[in-house]
Amino acid sequence: MFIIFGNRVRSKTISTGQFSCPQCKVQRDYELRQARNWFALYFIPIIPLNTIGEFVTCLTCGTQFAKEVLSMPMPSHTPLDRLAREARADLDSGTPIEMARQKLINTGLSRDLVEHVIAQAAGSDQKHCPLDPLTYRATVQRCAQCGAWLENSPRA
Ligand SMILES: [Zn+2]
Ligand SMILES: [Zn+2]
Structure with a gap:
């Protein structure tokens, strides 16, 4: 029998709210999600590993931004x-x-x-x-x- 293990990426929603979406250029609902690597056995995530990052997703246009977009400094508008x-x-x-x-x-x-x-x-x-x-x-x-x-x- 083979033992299959590897890494899987999982993300979970940390918070939701409204932000001014740089793509839509108006106030939109967002989801703040945290992506993390998991050690997985048989494709089932077992052990949480390193955090990859936190992403803000505009629920209207689906564009992902750096978390900093919420506090509105410049480069993360990209x-x-x-x-x-x-x-x-x-x-x-x-x-x-x-x-x-x-x-x-x-x-x-x-x-x-x-x-x-x-x-x-x-x-x-x-x-x-x-x-x-x-x-x-x-x-x-x-x-x-x-x-x-x-x-x-x-x-x-
Ligand atoms: Zn060289
Ligand atoms: Zn948007």
């Missing part, structure tokens, strides 16, 4: 999928993943959400420079720093 798209465009144009991550951190986004966006943008296929401690998306051929040909990284 939907997460748009941040991920922008980060991916950066990565595809040859920006190292480390630099894209720092750029997101500089916008004031929480560490959890930065990792979430980077994981979404970078994908599982990555390359690294044999000379610099830099990693790149698999679409990039050469290191932006030193010009060396990139090597495939083992899958995370």
Whole structure:
């Protein structure tokens, strides 16, 4: 008999309320949900692991935002999928993943959400420079720093 185990992501609603949705541009109902990794056995989540992040979902348009949208500082007005798209465009144009991550951190986004966006943008296929401690998306051929040909990284 096989024992099947792995990670599952579960999210639960922490709170609901009204916020001014940057997408709808008016007051909407929202759900604040917390996503968490669970250790799962036979696909049944058993042990709660790390928290991935907290997301605000507009119940009207379905767009997800960083939790900070509720307290209204600027960068979190940007939907997460748009941040991920922008980060991916950066990565595809040859920006190292480390630099894209720092750029997101500089916008004031929480560490959890930065990792979430980077994981979404970078994908599982990555390359690294044999000379610099830099990693790149698999679409990039050469290191932006030193010009060396990139090597495939083992899958995370
Ligand atoms: Zn909305
Ligand atoms: Zn290099």
